[in-house]
Amino acid sequence: MPSSPEDITESAESADPLHSLVLHATDNGVCWITLNRPEAMNAVTWDQRERVIGLLAEASADPAVRAVVLTATGRGFCAGADLRGAPATGERVPGDVARTIRLGAQRLIAAVLDCEKPVVAAVNGTAAGIGAHLAFACDLVLAAESAKFIEVFVRRGLVPDGGGAYLLPRLIGPQRAKELMFFGDSLPATEAERLGLVNRVVPDGELTETARAWAQRLAEGPTRAIALTKQLVNASMDADRSTAFAAEAMAQEINMTTQDANEGVASFVERRAPKYRGI
Numbered sequence: 001m002p003s004s005p006e007d008i009t010e011s012a013e014s015a016d017p018l019h020s021l022v023l024h025a026t027d028n029g030v031c032w033i034t035l036n037r038p039e040a041m042n043a044v045t046w047d048q049r050e051r052v053i054g055l056l057a058e059a060s061a062d063p064a065v066r067a068v069v070l071t072a073t074g075r076g077f078c079a080g081a082d083l084r085g086a087p088a089t090g091e092r093v094p095g096d097v098a099r100t101i102r103l104g105a106q107r108l109i110a111a112v113l114d115c116e117k118p119v120v121a122a123v124n125g126t127a128a129g130i131g132a133h134l135a136f137a138c139d140l141v142l143a144a145e146s147a148k149f150i151e152v153f154v155r156r157g158l159v160p161d162g163g164g165a166y167l168l169p170r171l172i173g174p175q176r177a178k179e180l181m182f183f184g185d186s187l188p189a190t191e192a193e194r195l196g197l198v199n200r201v202v203p204d205g206e207l208t209e210t211a212r213a214w215a216q217r218l219a220e221g222p223t224r225a226i227a228l229t230k231q232l233v234n235a236s237m238d239a240d241r242s243t244a245f246a247a248e249a250m251a252q253e254i255n256m257t258t259q260d261a262n263e264g265v266a267s268f269v270e271r272r273a274p275k276y277r278g279i
Contacts, residue, residue: 022051023073029066029219029278030212031059031117038074041126043082044134049104053111060116066278067218068115069211070138071122078131080152081105081162105130105162112137113234116227118218122211123147123189124204130162136171136197137163139230142211143189144204149197154184170237172196222260223278 023034033055035042044052052070059065072078081104112119112134121138128150135141135149151168153160160181168177172195180187192198202210218226228251236244255261260276267274 018047018051021045022048022055024055026065028216029064030215031055031062031065031068033068033070035072035078037082038072038076040082041076041079042072042074042131043076043079044108044130045082045084046104049081049108053108056111056115056119060114063278065117066221066223067215068117068119069122069215070112070119070134071208071211072124074125075146076125076131077121077123077127077147078134079126080129080131101161105133109133109137109163109167116230117223118226118230120211120215120218122207123149123198124207126150128152133160133162133164133167136167140214141198142207142214143192143198143201144207145189145201146204147189147192147201149187149189149192151180151184154182219278220276222258222264222274222276224258224260225255225264228255 021036023032023036025032025034033052035044035048035052037043037045037048056068059068108130118140119138121135121141123135123141123143125144125146126148127135129152132149132151135143151160151164153164159165164181165177168180171177176195187195187197189198189201193201200210232244232248232251235247239247259279260274263276264274
């Protein structure tokens, strides 16, 4: 695997300009998706969004992919949505904005939440608006010391979209979520870690290597068990106890049909390290 997102840039250039704006590489079972518009702080365009959604769907369906890292080049992780690349439309009518959000920002966040492989965010810089929500939707969040998170919507007189009002209260509670969304203050990575929005903050120069190490551990784990665990945890936030318990039991029933589950039990009995294959 290249040692940095910039190295990925050099090795993944394509005749298709879009492929150079969202880089994609797979190594040792880890799919790397890298936003690559550093001059725009990686504000995501309509085309980029569609490519990321497609790559996450491909990762779900590809048995060779067992973990995903979502990151970016330059000083920004994602400065929000760049709507200048959206398809041209005529005069706006009631319902257009809601439809645009449903088919756009919300689809992007849902693609991360619904990806069947664990997704690690490696936040290299500013994550604002939908960029912050893109990070918060990931299963694990690593942040460089220089990274910051901004609920920028209120600064523009807007309501948070892209799942923000769904994600933040579930991550840090309603009062903290309202504080971030009402004021729109810049939140340093260390404070985001304290609040529980970030799993770990690392020196800038160690971000890619740490993300690689975490993703490799996930890729070497029991892929289907991790996928089912992700589904259980995500669904539990909206379920009552009896529903959550029933889902848990069914997930374990399904999981016990996998080769990895049999390997895990056998390795325990035989007192050896398990060798998971992701099946």
